[in-house]
Amino acid sequence: MATVRLVYLKAALHRQGVTSPLFRRPNSAVRAFSSAISPPSKAVVYDQHGPPDSVCKVTELPPVPLKDNEVCVRMLAAPINPSDINRIQGVYPVRPEVPAIGGYEGVGEVYSIGSAVKGLDKGDLVIPSPPSSGTWQTYFVKEQSIWHKIDKSTPVEYAATITVNPLSALRMLEDFVDLKSGDAVVQNGATSIVGQCIIQLARVRGIHTINIIRDRVGSDEVKEKLKKLGADEVFTESQLEVKNVKSLLANIPEPALGFNCVGGNAASLVLKFLKHGGTMVTYGGMSKKPVTVSTSSFIFKDLSLRGFWLQKWLTSDKAKECRGSATRMELVPFDQFPTALDKALGKLGSQPKQVIKF
């Protein structure tokens, strides 16, 4: 029981923004507290890094008093993203110190506000922007500056997932190569949420997409689904075991830009499609295999290899809104969090994006 209490206490401190070092005394110049106080919050807490399904505990945290500039948001929905998993595993280079509450994006409605808060009212629909650690809880207390008011008619599953994945897709389409209508891009991991966003955003801009997926049971249905989203071509990796992959492209120009979230052979396939002088952007490594590139790809094909990390972009530039995505998502009641986590961890096979509904 002592351990459980310790976790409670630590998590409560975390909710008040006291994260590191743990148990330090409140600063003497501490800001004034409002009279408002949050309700107790049911939260997904981990007090050490490790396998998310072992270290995560759903815990009720005690109420916290609101500082003048803070807002208490009743969270409505928050997704389980791959980067959330990596933060809990401890393999992400930037992560909150433990004990911590999971989650990085989400949507909620304003429940109560500190005495100095202006421009936000009870009932407003808000998202944390930039995204912030701790969205996997029922009542999230955080300073006003991170809460961004959005249109109340936005469906919660879209609002909850608008920041990380669609924004990554948008930035990757915009920030590396100047694409025009009629151009093409190639990507692996096309069934990922970012991949699906790329297909849709590209389509809106008249940009063709060449998509690479794993060989799997049901790949025909996956192809069909991606084509409905707007994909021009979808190939399994084994279909690309040909001498010249470009011969498979009928009326699509050679792509100048490629996206890699897999690594290994799937990354090499992206490189094979790229035109002379093209750029491949790596934003993930799902196969856990490195990217291997021939010398001649650099010298004679003049390829450039770059990387993309949303977190860096968010701190180096002003986040922009990115709307219009429609991906397959499953709204899961909070009390089914363990099942949602299992699905997000891939234990139950291919599953829709898990979005927790509080």
Added chain:
Amino acid sequence: MATVRLVYLKAALHRQGVTSPLFRRPNSAVRAFSSAISPPSKAVVYDQHGPPDSVCKVTELPPVPLKDNEVCVRMLAAPINPSDINRIQGVYPVRPEVPAIGGYEGVGEVYSIGSAVKGLDKGDLVIPSPPSSGTWQTYFVKEQSIWHKIDKSTPVEYAATITVNPLSALRMLEDFVDLKSGDAVVQNGATSIVGQCIIQLARVRGIHTINIIRDRVGSDEVKEKLKKLGADEVFTESQLEVKNVKSLLANIPEPALGFNCVGGNAASLVLKFLKHGGTMVTYGGMSKKPVTVSTSSFIFKDLSLRGFWLQKWLTSDKAKECRGSATRMELVPFDQFPTALDKALGKLGSQPKQVIKF
């Protein structure tokens, strides 16, 4: 004998700029010929791609008449560069059609000029700029536009080698990352001519160099030699088998730019030295191993990987002069060409740059 004659004939046609398809009839709109005629030319000819020491034959080519706009240059010296070897092997993506004369850069003096040639006189010291296939011969006939007059006091071994390697070094230092005095670069293959040029050019600009060489007998002497050229640090690959290579750098800042002409482990070592957001430029692959990069290098370390090819730069931009290099070279009489080729092929161990003297 018939074969030998065929080679003669093909090579003679090649000298007249008739390279492909072979044995085509002269164009009816052929330009007028001057009265001038070249002397017979002793040339290194290959009529098929393959191992240079098998396919190259020193052959006397018959005299050719000069067109109005052509210049006959008595070649004085020409180096054996790695790219010359690759062209003969047939592994270079842009190469003259066979039968062809070897060599790509060199220096000579004007022997005779076509009737329309202005601004060049007999005895002028000239280099082909842009470099052009066919410098391995005693009399090289080529249109005036490629011959660039240089100062007569230039030592022939420097004039013969000024274009390919020092220019590559200069462009790679200038065209990828904006370097300032006090910055650092890292490179593998530091004993290559380009590597030595990088050391010297960087030094002139106050840029530190971190140099990686192979483990070999006599590596201490190699280190000493490179340090005399201006290298700040020289490590063998095995010296870099430590957890954090950057801990080996005392007063040198982390480099934002790296050069790779080796591939494999030596390329990974360059990547390890690079600072966040750094760029590695690949310009060779001496180990014949690819470049392997972790996903996190792209995403979290924000590394960029690029390539450099002088031939592309020469066609996309105006070639600039690059002087001031002093590398170890051996002037070899033309009649010792087979030995020079063996040395250039590495058959006789570490050898100075081979520059043929005609």
